[in-house]
Amino acid sequence: MFDSCTLPTAERPLRLAEFDELFSTAVREVDSVDDTHARLRLAGPDRLAATVRDLTRRESExxxxxxxxxxxxxxxxxxxxxxxxxxxxxxLAALIGRSR
Structure with a gap:
């Protein structure tokens, strides 16, 4: 497991913009379970789950x-x-901060 992000620096603002778009349009509730776990409740178009899966898959890569x-x-x-x-x-705290 890598300890850092391998996304090229030039692509990071684009990925951040994707998360910002998702957060600004779909987040309905944010729960910081603890320092290492957060849960977001999202609502949106029919393809929302597929969109979230695609974005999070690419981020995990x-x-x-x-x-x-x-x-x-x-x-x-x-x-x-x-x-x-x-x-x-x-x-995680920074990402959750953006979701609020």
Whole structure:
């Protein structure tokens, strides 16, 4: 497992913009379970779960310390659980800060 992000620096603003777009349009609730685990409840278009899975899959490919779990719920909501090792709690905190 890598300890850092391997996404090329030039692509990082684009990925961040994808998360910002998702957060600004779909986040309905944010729960910081603890320093290493957060849960977001999302709502949006029919393809929301597929969109979230695609984005989190690509993020996991370059930042393997993230563990994303995407759960589609009845009624069209999506739960996004995000977990990181303790040494990356600050990265999770920054991402959750952007989601609020």
């Amino acid at each position: 370059c930042c393997s310390f993230f563990v994303f779990t995407v759960t589609a719920e009845p009624g069209g909501t999506v739960l996004l659980d995000i977990e990181v090792p303790p040494r990356h709690a600050d990265v």
